[in-house]
Amino acid sequence: MATRNPTVLLYSETYNRQSAPAPLIIRIALYLLAIAVVVLVSADIMLELSMPMLPELTTDAGLALLLIGFALLLAYGLAVLGKQSVAAVADYCSRPQRLQRKALFIAARQQRLKRLLHFKTDYLAYVHEQRRKRLLDANNRKHIKALAKAIGKQLRMARKHLARPTYRQWQQQLRHYQHQQDADALLRLQQHIEALDQP
Numbered sequence: 001m002a003t004r005n006p007t008v009l010l011y012s013e014t015y016n017r018q019s020a021p022a023p024l025i026i027r028i029a030l031y032l033l034a035i036a037v038v039v040l041v042s043a044d045i046m047l048e049l050s051m052p053m054l055p056e057l058t059t060d061a062g063l064a065l066l067l068i069g070f071a072l073l074l075a076y077g078l079a080v081l082g083k084q085s086v087a088a089v090a091d092y093c094s095r096p097q098r099l100q101r102k103a104l105f106i107a108a109r110q111q112r113l114k115r116l117l118h119f120k121t122d123y124l125a126y127v128h129e130q131r132r133k134r135l136l137d138a139n140n141r142k143h144i145k146a147l148a149k150a151i152g153k154q155l156r157m158a159r160k161h162l163a164r165p166t167y168r169q170w171q172q173q174l175r176h177y178q179h180q181q182d183a184d185a186l187l188r189l190q191q192h193i194e195a196l197d198q199p
Helices: 006-019 022-048 054-092 095-157 164-180 183-197
Strands: none
Touching (some): 022 054, 095 183, 164 183
């Protein structure tokens, strides 16, 4: 059988002892208010009957009882409010609540770290892709430049076999294809030039 925490038992017993007289206080306050009403009504009756001194004394007693009754109700309300405030503060500062807030803080921090890791991963992948593209473009430009240079050399060597308009046209195409970085078009132009050497 599980045993309960002695501190919890002590707090529970103390709370029960303190809260037990509360209904009695309310009953006493209500009784005092009822008696005060009766006394004040009696004072009015005595005043109608023209009794000397008694109406004033009875009225003072009724007002005093009325004041005491309201004071008891107010004191009880303040006591309940104070007890609830203390209980709320104690609950907020209790170990389970502190552990729960710590767990929530750790969970939120882990979520932030996951989002940050995801963002960094995407950023690094983007940077790596951009760097790969730049290297690939630089490599392509280098090879296209070398290919265009070789084709230009072949074109100059084949100049004697070409009509002047055809030579100029192929020169223009060579510069245009190199500027457009069109390797396929350069290879086709090279094939046309090489075909001139074939018998």
